[in-house]
Amino acid sequence: MALGRQRVAIDLLALLGRPVLFEIRHPHVPKVSLLQETLRSMRPDEKKDTLDRARELVKFGRAVEEAIVTMKTS
Numbered sequence: 001m002a003l004g005r006q007r008v009a010i011d012l013l014a015l016l017g018r019p020v021l022f023e024i025r026h027p028h029v030p031k032v033s034l035l036q037e038t039l040r041s042m043r044p045d046e047k048k049d050t051l052d053r054a055r056e057l058v059k060f061g062r063a064v065e066e067a068i069v070t071m072k073t074s
Contacts, residue, residue, distance in 0.1 A: 039047055
């Protein structure tokens, strides 16, 4: 039996670590006001950790984009 390609998705909001963010599903781009509401309830250290993780996700996205753009086509 041949297996097809399986696609998986990572819930990027889940990586931010706050339960209320897990519930934001549609649209996949959260509203800034909902994020701000959640951020207001965070302690300063939680906000810093969340910002650090978001910045790492941006770096990862840029690396993926660069890898695709510079990849030789076969």
